[in-house]
Amino acid sequence: MRIAVVILNWNGILLLEKFLPSVIKFSLEATIYVADNASTDDSISYIKAFFPTVTIIKNNSNLGFASGYNEALKQVDADVYALVNSDIEVTQNWLQPILKTFENEPKTAIIQPKILDYKRKEYFEYAGAAGGFIDQYGYPFCRGRIFDTLEKDNGQYDDTREIFWASGACFFIRSSVYKALNGFDDDFFAHQEEIDLCWRAINIGYTIKYISASVVYHVGGATLQQGHPMKTYLNFRNSLLMLTKNLPKEKLFSILFGRMILDGIAGIQFLAQGKFKHFWAILKAHGAFYTLFSINYKKRYKFQQPTYYTVKSIVFFYFIRKINVFNDLFSTK
Template identity: 45%
Template sequence: MKKIAVVILSWNARSLLEQYLPSVVAHTPSELADIVLADNGSTDSSVAYALSLGVKVLELPQNYGFARGYNEAIKQLKHEYILLLNNDVRVTPGWLEPLFAFMEQHPEVVSVQPKIRWDREPERYEYAGAEGGYMDWLGYPFCRGRIFDTLEQDQGQYGSEPKRVFWTTGAAMLVRRENYVVEGGLDERFFAHQEEIDLCWRWNSAGHQLFVVPQSEVFHYGGASLSAENPHKTFLNFRNNLLMLRKNLPDSRRWWVLTLRLFLDLLAALVFVLRRKPKDAMAVFKAWNAFRQTSAAQRTEGRVQSYQRLYRHSILLRYHLFGEKTFDKLKP
């Protein structure tokens, strides 16, 4: 059996597959990895197209979303490593080998990601993962190369050496299958968005390490399945972020962090109103309502050690008040 399964989850996206899947087939070494399309119950001709390229297909009976879709697919695979790859990612020659080599050399590392640039503006980092993910103590995620909506140009300013990060992006993340399964995989309550950050937080709490390996580089279109302008995306991002905080924060910090987040999320809703985006403002309130109704039974034991790996300043204040809009300008 090959060491790696490159798993691409997709639903009714033949046009995206036609644009991006050929690069994966062309640049993934066949002796190292199987390419697997996990089809989320598509009704278009996605499956036929993937098969025509020689790609293996796992047909799921319905659209399970990102989290359950990957969980169901990975249950059927026995490879030592799984690479979760979005269907709108264009890979480059030699993209997989540096990721695999780093994992083989560092058994304490459970996940790595490549450098990710934006396929729409290739000179810029991409929103979803850039050059590795971080999070501040209030639960706001950001990246080396991307803070909020500011996408830096990649001018080699962060070097080419692997760096430890807090989270790796589900757009392109290589994981050890055993650690994925032991930790319970992606939380299916999330459906989509930030579920990989939650998983990475749990790995941090378990004492594992995660890295970005910039020698590997891919290009991500981003937002192909759900546009950034869609209020449902706003709902998922706010609700899932709250779920993640409740699950992973230490008991001593959970209540007051969530209380402060309530105030900040109300402020975010007001900003949406001022920007004439009433549906996004309503999505924030719907997110809090859904969060309150969601069971806390799956809460994990948040550890102070993992909390201490969070950025100790407020990224909101550093960005909006102090004008620190690039990663290298952030106060340590």
């Protein structure tokens, strides 16, 4: 089974200097690519000088995460794509358990490894942790991370299990499935496009897996910091677009209405905290959603799986019930 490790880069020469060596050292089974989103730093000349075995793919502009990968992967010939952030440190034997699963489980389309925090290696990292889920209203959370609360890795998620979404920070997908789904949604630009792609894969009968035997460390926030208003805008807008495309038809408008009320409450909280740029980002996200609604409604498949969420409201559990550990959700659900 041929695997390609594809690293999307934009002005990330410092990250490439730090993390590309570990990818090369521990990925002997793979062909390694750097897909460059029209960097203006010395990324390309650096790779050519110090890592001549790495294949460079040049995009003509900064296409973001979604379109950046969609464009670059047209030039990659492999059975499995490993889409890896430039701020990921991989570990020995990180590919083997994932390739073995793909070889043995034809209905498994997407896999993510255990993602730990590069800065605090005993903790799970925000972007994916031990596998992703969503609630009824489309709010994402992870085993090991609910909202801003990160769990310490005590072996509680040392398993292989089905999940709802895999992190875009380190995202393995069969190339055949990627092509069948037309890749990431270009309208998303960045943030939650991996959740949308996973949901679409589930809607056509595939499964998503988390495999703890594969471990990587993620810096996180290398492109947009967690508190950046643009991140707020993209997350709120893209989540609404994702719900429009993937919700079961009978639940679509009631869930969208409930979600927009919850977004409004979040906006009021931002106002109360003096975070006016984030409040404005939510307003802009909702405006963009209205503009893009009809386009994205037309993207719906003929069938949507009726069961998609793990808990009804992660907002309720976290902010009202004060539950911030994934495994504690199910003793009180």
